[in-house]
Amino acid sequence: MQPLSVIVRTICDIFAWFLAIFGAYVIIHGHLSPGGGFQGGAVVATFLALLLVAHGGKKLLAFVKPGIYSWLETTGLLVFIGTGFAGLTTVFLYNFLSGRGGLFGAVVPTGPNPGILNSSGTIALMNLAVGLEVIGGLSLIVIYMFKGIRLYEEAGSEETGHDR
Amino acid sequence: MNWNIHLPALIIAVPLLGAFAAPLAGLGGKVTRNIWFVAVSIATVALSIMLWQHVQAEGVVVYVLGGESWNLTLPSGLSWPIRIILEVDAFSAFMAIVGSIAAMAGAFFSLRFMERFSGLDKFVSLYFLLMAGMLGMELTGDLFNFFVFLEIASVASFGLVAFWRDRPEAVEAGFKYMIVSTVAAMLVLIAVGFFYGRYNAVNMAAVARMMHFGYPEKIALVFLVTALAMKCGAVPMHMWTPDAYTEAPAGVTCLLVAVSQASLYGLFRVCFSLYGASLGSSVVPWTIIVLGVLSMFIGVTMAVIQKEIKRLMAYHSVSQIGYILLGLGVGLLALKDPQAMADYGFTAMKGGIYHLFNYTMYKGLLFLTAGALFYAAGSRNLNDLGGLARVMPHTAFMFVIAAAAIAGLPPFNGFVSKLLIYESTFAVYPVLAIAALVTSVLTLASFVKVFQTAFLGPAKSVFANVREVPATMLVGMSILTVVVIGLTLLPTWSLANLVEPAAKALVDQAGYISAVMGGGL
Amino acid sequence: MRKQEARRPAMTGNMPFLVVGILFFLGLYAILFERNLIKIAIGITLLEASANLLLIVLGYRTGGSIPVFTLAGDVQTMTLPTPQALTLTAIVIGLATSALLLSLIMMLYKHYGTLDVREIRRLRG
Numbered sequence: 001m002q003p004l005s006v007i008v009r010t011i012c013d014i015f016a017w018f019l020a021i022f023g024a025y026v027i028i029h030g031h032l033s034p035g036g037g038f039q040g041g042a043v044v045a046t047f048l049a050l051l052l053v054a055h056g057g058k059k060l061l062a063f064v065k066p067g068i069y070s071w072l073e074t075t076g077l078l079v080f081i082g083t084g085f086a087g088l089t090t091v092f093l094y095n096f097l098s099g100r101g102g103l104f105g106a107v108v109p110t111g112p113n114p115g116i117l118n119s120s121g122t123i124a125l126m127n128l129a130v131g132l133e134v135i136g137g138l139s140l141i142v143i144y145m146f147k148g149i150r151l152y153e154e155a156g157s158e159e160t161g162h163d164r
Numbered sequence: 165m166n167w168n169i170h171l172p173a174l175i176i177a178v179p180l181l182g183a184f185a186a187p188l189a190g191l192g193g194k195v196t197r198n199i200w201f202v203a204v205s206i207a208t209v210a211l212s213i214m215l216w217q218h219v220q221a222e223g224v225v226v227y228v229l230g231g232e233s234w235n236l237t238l239p240s241g242l243s244w245p246i247r248i249i250l251e252v253d254a255f256s257a258f259m260a261i262v263g264s265i266a267a268m269a270g271a272f273f274s275l276r277f278m279e280r281f282s283g284l285d286k287f288v289s290l291y292f293l294l295m296a297g298m299l300g301m302e303l304t305g306d307l308f309n310f311f312v313f314l315e316i317a318s319v320a321s322f323g324l325v326a327f328w329r330d331r332p333e334a335v336e337a338g339f340k341y342m343i344v345s346t347v348a349a350m351l352v353l354i355a356v357g358f359f360y361g362r363y364n365a366v367n368m369a370a371v372a373r374m375m376h377f378g379y380p381e382k383i384a385l386v387f388l389v390t391a392l393a394m395k396c397g398a399v400p401m402h403m404w405t406p407d408a409y410t411e412a413p414a415g416v417t418c419l420l421v422a423v424s425q426a427s428l429y430g431l432f433r434v435c436f437s438l439y440g441a442s443l444g445s446s447v448v449p450w451t452i453i454v455l456g457v458l459s460m461f462i463g464v465t466m467a468v469i470q471k472e473i474k475r476l477m478a479y480h481s482v483s484q485i486g487y488i489l490l491g492l493g494v495g496l497l498a499l500k501d502p503q504a505m506a507d508y509g510f511t512a513m514k515g516g517i518y519h520l521f522n523y524t525m526y527k528g529l530l531f532l533t534a535g536a537l538f539y540a541a542g543s544r545n546l547n548d549l550g551g552l553a554r555v556m557p558h559t560a561f562m563f564v565i566a567a568a569a570i571a572g573l574p575p576f577n578g579f580v581s582k583l584l585i586y587e588s589t590f591a592v593y594p595v596l597a598i599a600a601l602v603t604s605v606l607t608l609a610s611f612v613k614v615f616q617t618a619f620l621g622p623a624k625s626v627f628a629n630v631r632e633v634p635a636t637m638l639v640g641m642s643i644l645t646v647v648v649i650g651l652t653l654l655p656t657w658s659l660a661n662l663v664e665p666a667a668k669a670l671v672d673q674a675g676y677i678s679a680v681m682g683g684g685l
Numbered sequence: 686m687r688k689q690e691a692r693r694p695a696m697t698g699n700m701p702f703l704v705v706g707i708l709f710f711l712g713l714y715a716i717l718f719e720r721n722l723i724k725i726a727i728g729i730t731l732l733e734a735s736a737n738l739l740l741i742v743l744g745y746r747t748g749g750s751i752p753v754f755t756l757a758g759d760v761q762t763m764t765l766p767t768p769q770a771l772t773l774t775a776i777v778i779g780l781a782t783s784a785l786l787l788s789l790i791m792m793l794y795k796h797y798g799t800l801d802v803r804e805i806r807r808l809r810g
Contacts, residue, residue, distance in 0.1 A: 032755060038777050070187065077184035084177060092173035093230040115755040141784050148791045308771055315778045322785055332796035333807050339789045340808075343716060346729050346782055353736040353775060354709070360768065361743040407808045 001146070003056030012054035019047040027131035030124070032115040037127045041134025048139045057146055066143055069136040076133030083122050083129070097121035169234050171215040172227040172250040175260060176300045178207055183292035190285035198275050201288050205264075205271040208295065212264045216257040220665065224253040224679035226305065237680045245367045245680050251305025253676060254665035255517070259302040259429045262521050265647060266422035266528045267295045272640030273532050274415030276633075277539055287327060293320040294419055301426040305680060307356045308366045310430060314352065314395070317423050318345045324416045325408045337407035344394060344404045351391035358384040368438055369680035372673060377442045385448065388434050395427035398489060399458040402482045406466075409478035414535020415640070417474070418528040421481065425524055428488060432670060435496055440673035443499070452493035457596060459486030460603040468610045472544050473534045473618065476610060477527070480570065483603055484523045490600065491516025491585045494592050499671070508591035513667040515584030518659060522577045522651060526569040529644040533563045536633045536641065537618060546617045548626075553619035555630050558638055560619045562645045567615055569648055571608035577651035580659075701742040708735035722790045722800045729786065733779040737772045744768035 003009065023044030030036030052060045087094030097104045098121025106118040182204035189200035219225055227234050227250040237245045252260075271291065278284060297317025304310050322345070326338030360366055362381070363374050375381065390401075397405035409417050435448065443449075463483025470476035491512045498509025536559045538544050541552060553560040569578040582604060590597035632638075651658050669675070708731055715728025749764035750757045757763060790800070797805050 033753060034751075036773075038773065042780075074184065074187045078188075081177065081181050081184050085181070087230075088170060088173075091228060091231055091234050092170060092177060095230060112758065113755055145784075145788060145791070148788065148795075308774075312774060312778070315782075319778070319781050319785065322782075322789075326789060326792075329792055332793075335789055335792045335796060336805050336808055339722075339786075339793060339805075342782070342786055342789065343725065343729065346786075347713075347716065347732065349778075350732045350736045354739060356771075357736065357739045357743060360740070360771070364765075366767075366771075410808070 001052065001057040001149075003059065004054050008054050012050055016047050016050050016054075019050065020044050023047070023135075024131075027127055028124075029115075029117070030127040030131075031120040032117070037130025038134050040127075041131045042138060044131075044135045045138030045142065049142050052142060052146060057149075061143075061147070064143060066140060069139045069143070071136070072132050073136030073140065076129045076131070076136065079129035080126055080133070083125055087122070093122075095121040095123065097125065098123075168214065168218045169225075169227070171211060171218055172225060172252050172303050173229060175208060175211045175215060175264075176250075176296055176303060178204060178211060179292045179296035179299065183289045183296060186288040186292065187285050190288070194279070194284075197284065197288060201271055201275065201291075204292065205268040205295075208299070209261075209264045209268050212257070212260040212299075215252065216254075216261055219252055219254055219257040220661075224251065224669070224675055226251050226679050244365060245370055248309050249305045249367060249369075249680055250303050251369065251676070251680060252303050253672075253679075254669035255429070255432075255667075256302050258517070258521070258662060258666040259425065260299055262524050263298050263302060263422040263426065264295070265643065266524050267291075267298075267419050269528055269532065269640045269643045270415035270418035272643065273418065273535065273637050274413065274640075275636045277415055277535060277637060278413060281328070283327075287324070290320045290323045290327075291416070291419065293317075294324065294416075294423060298419075298423045298426045302429050305368050306366055307359060307368055307371065310368075311349065311352050311356055314427070314430070315349055317426065318349060318395075321345075321408075321412075321416075321420055321423060325412045325420075327413060327416070328411070331411070333407075334411040337404075337411035341404040341408040344401065348391040348394040348401075351387045351394075355384040355387040355391070358387075367680065368433070369677045372438050372440065373677050373681055375439065375442055377439070377444050381439075385434075385439065385443075389431065389448065389451070392427050392431040392434070393455060393489075396424040396431070397459075397482050397485055398455045399462045399482065399486075402459065402463070405482050406475050406478040409481060409531070410472065410474040414474075414531055414538065417531040417535075421527050421531065422524050424481075424485070425520055428485070428520070432492055436499070436670045437673050437676045441500055443496070446497055449493050449497035449499075452489050452496060453592075453596065456486040456489030456491075456493055457599050459483060459489060460599060461486075464603045464606040464610070468606055468613075471546050473537065473546060473549075473614060474531065474544055476614065477530050477534060480530075480607060480610070481527055483607065484519070484527065484570070486603070487582065487585055487600065488516050488519050488523065490589060490596060491519060491581075494589055494596075495667075495671075497592065505671070508588040510667060510671075511584050512588035513670065514659065514663050515581050515588060517666050517670075518577075518663045519581035519585065521658075521662070522569065522581050522648075525644050525647050525651070526566045526578065529562060529566040529641060529648065530570065532637075532641045532644065533559050533566065536637055539637070540630050540633055541627055546614065549618040549624075550627075551619075551621045551623035552627060552630065554623060555627070556619075556632050558632060559641070562641050563615065563619065565645055565648060567611040569652075571611055572604045573608070575652055577648060577655065577658075580655045701738065705735050705739045705742070708732075708738065720802055722793065722802055722805075725802065726783065726786050726790060730779070730783060733775070733782075737775050737779070740768045740772045740775065 023040045026035035026043055027037060027040030084093045087096045099105060099107050104118060104121050104124045106116050108116055108119045190197045226237060228237055229248045231247050237249055278287060294317055297313045297320060300313030301310055304313060322338055322342050325341055326335050328334045358380050359371050363371050365371055394401040409420060412420060460483045463479050463486060467476050467479035470479060495509050495513035498504035540556060541549060543549060569576040572578045572582040586597045586600055712728045712731030712735060715731060716725055719725055744765040746762050746764050749762040750760045752763040752766040793805060794800055
C-alpha cells in the first residue's frame with residue numbers, strides 16, 4: 001500500500017491522536033452515555049487503520065509490534081473473567097463494587113443528574129476491560145489482513161504434515 | 165458455603181477462563197499448555213457430573229447471572245424475570261455430560277495429533293471457546309443468550325475447521341460452512357426478534373407462559389426449526405457436514421459432533437418447552453419425522469460409495485441424526501395425547517435421547533480412530549490403506565467396538581436405542597420402522613467395508629514402519645470406548661437414571677415454566 | 686405528513702418492517718445467486734443488517750425519547766433500551782463473522798486463484 005501525499009500524512013499525524021482520545025472517552029463514559037467497551041474500542045482501532053492508509057504498509061509494519069496488541073487483548077479478557085469470578089461469593093458476575101465507596105463505587109442520587117463518572121461498579125470496570133480487548137483484537141485484525149494481502153508466501157513457511 | 169448452587173455458571177465460566185488464559189499458559193512452552201488443556205477439560209467433565217447429581221437431587225435448577233441472589237428470578241414486586249437466567253433441567257444436565265465427555269476425549273487426542281503445527285495457543289483458545297459455547301447453549305434459559313452462545317460456538321468452529329490453512333480444501337470447507345451457519349444464525353435472530361416484539365421478553369419460561377399460537381409465532385417456529393435443523397446437519401441442509409467434518413482436525417471433529425447435538429437440543433427445547441402443547445396441528449412433528457427419514461436414507465446411501473474415511477463417517481453422521489429426529493418427532497407427535505404418549509411416545513423419546521448419547525460417543529470414537537489412521541499411515545483414502553490391524557491393534561479394537569455400536573449389533577448400546585426407536589415408530593406408521601431397519605443394514609455394510617479395507621488384508625510395503633499411535637491419543641480414544649462399553653454393560657441403569665429423567669423433564673413444560681416464574685424457589 | 690398518517694396509518698407505521706423484509710430477501714438473493722465471493726459476503730452483511738434493524742425497530746415507542754436517564758430530561762415515555770443492547774451484541778457478532786469471512790476469502794483467492802464460486806469445488810460427491 002503506497003503512502004499518500006505530504007498533506008494527508010501531516011494531517012494524519014496531528015489528528016490520529018484525537019481518534020485515540022475520543023475512543024477512550026467513549027469507553028470510559030460507557031455507563032453514562034451511549035457507548036461503552038466495544039464502541040470505543042472500535043473507534044480506537046480506526047487509529048491504526050488511519051495510520052495504515054496514510055503512511056503506507058511498509059512503514060506501518062516497521063512501526064507496529066503485534067505482540068503488544070495480543071497482550072492488550074489477553075489482559076482485557078482476563079480482567080473481564082476475573083471480575084466475574086470475583087463476585088462468586090454471591091453470584092457469578094455480581095456487581096460487588098457498586099454503592100460501596102472506593103473504586104467505581106460512588107453512590108448515585110436518584111432523579112436526573114449530570115452523571116457521576118465514578119459510579120456503577122463492575123460495569124465500568126468491564127467496559128474498560130472490553131475496551132482494551134477490542135482495541136487489541138481489531139488492531140490485530142487490521143494488521144493481519146494487511147499482511148495477508150501480500151499473496152506470495154516465502155517457500156518453506158507453509159506447514160506440511162497434512163496430506164498436501 | 166454450598167458451592168453446588170454455582171455449578172451452572174461455573175460450567176460455562178471454567179472453559180471461558182481456559183480460553184482466555186491459554187496465551188498465558190502457552191508462555192511456558194508446550195508442557196504448560198498441554199497441562200492447561202487437559203486440566204480444564206477434566207475439570208469441566210467433573211463439574212458437569214456434579215451438576216447432573218445436583219439436578220437429580222433438586223429438580224430444575226435456576227441461576228440468575230449477576231443478580232442479588234442465585235435464585236432471585238423475580239425481584240421485589242416484578243412479575244417478569246429480569247437478567248440472564250440459566251435454567252438446568254435433567255435434559256440439559258444430560259447434554260452437558262455428553263458434550264463435556266466428547267470434548268475431553270478430543271482434547272486428549274489433540275495433544276499429540278496437532279503437535280506438528282504452529283499457532284497451538286490459538287487452537288487451545290478456540291477449542292475452549294467452542295466448548296464454552298456448546299455448554300452455554302445447553303444450559304441457558306434465555307432465547308437471546310442461546311443465540312449468543314450459538315454464535316460463539318459457530319465462529320470458534322469456523323476457525324477450527326479452517327485451521328489447516330495451507331490446505332485449500334480446508335479453507336473451502338470452512339467458507340461453505342460459514343455461509344450456511346451464518347444464514348441459520350440470522351434466522352434464529354429474526355425469530356428471537358419476533359418473540360421479543362410480541363411478548364416483550366426473551367426468557368424462555370416467560371415466553372412459554374404467555375405463548376398463544378398466532379401468525380408471528382408460526383413464522384418464528386418455521387424459522388427456528390429450519391435454522392436449527394440447518395445447524396445440526398439434517399437433510400436437505402446437510403451439504404456442509406461432509407466438508408466441514410472431513411477437513412477439520414480429528415479432535416475438533418469429535419467436538420463438532422457434540423456441538424451439532426447442542427443445536428438439536430435447542431430444537432427440542434423450542435418444540436417441547438417453548439411451544440409445548442400449543443403447537444396446534446401435527447404439521448411440525450410430521451415435518452421433523454420426514455426430515456429424519458430423509459436424513460437417514462440420503463446419509464447412508466451417500467456414505468456407502470465414499471472412498472475417504474472421514475467423509476464416509478460424516479455422511480453416517482447425517483444418517484444418525486435422522487434417527488434422533490425420528491425418535492423425538494414421534495414423541496412430539498404424541499405430546500397432546502396422554503394415551504399415545506404412554507403407548508409409544510415416551511418410548512420414542514427415550515430412544516431418541518439415548519441415541520443422542522450413544523451417537524456422540526461412538527461417532528466421536530470413529531472420527532478419532534480415523535484421525536489415528538491418518539496420523540500413523542498418512543492417508544485417508546481407502547484405496548491406499550490396508551492391513552493395518554497387525555501394527556495398530558488397539559486402534560483396530562476400538563474401531564471394531566465403535567463400528568459394531570453404530571451398526572446396531574446386539575448387545576452394544578446402539579442396538580438398545582435403535583430397538584426403542586423401531587418399536588415406537590412401528591406403532592405410528594410401519595414404513596418408518598422399515599426405513600430405519602434398512603438404514604441400519606446399510607450402515608453395517610459400509611463399516612464392514614471400511615474395516616476390511618483399512619485394517620484387514622495383507623500388509624502393504626508402504627506401511628512397513630507404521631507404529632501404533634502415541635499414548636495420549638490412545639487415552640483420548642479409550643475414554644470414549646470405556647463409555648461405550650459401560651453403556652453396553654449397563655443399559656437398564658443408564659435408561660432409568662440418565663435417559664428417563666431427561667425425557668420426563670422434556671415433556672414437563674409446566675415444571676420448566678414454574679422454576680423461573682415461581683420466584684425460583 | 687399528519688394528513689397522510691391519518692389516512693393510511695397502517696402503511697407508514699409498518700414501513701420499517703417492510704424494509705426489514707426487503708433487506709432480508711435482497712441478502713438471501715445475493716447469497717444464493719451471486720457468483721463472486723465478495724458479493725456473497727456482502728449478502729451476508731445485508732442479512733445481518735436486516736436482523737439488526739428488526740431488533741431496533743421493535744423497541745420504538747411512539748413519542749419516546751432516548752432511554753438515558755441523565756440526558757433525557759422531563760419526558761413521558763422512553764424507547765426501550767433492551768433491544769438496543771441485543772442489537773449491539775448482534776453487531777459485534779456480525780463484525781467477527783465478517784472479519785473471518787473476508788480472511789477466508791483472501792486465503793481462497795491465494796489457493797485457487799479465482800473469486801468465482803463455481804470454480805471452487807474441489808470437495809464434492
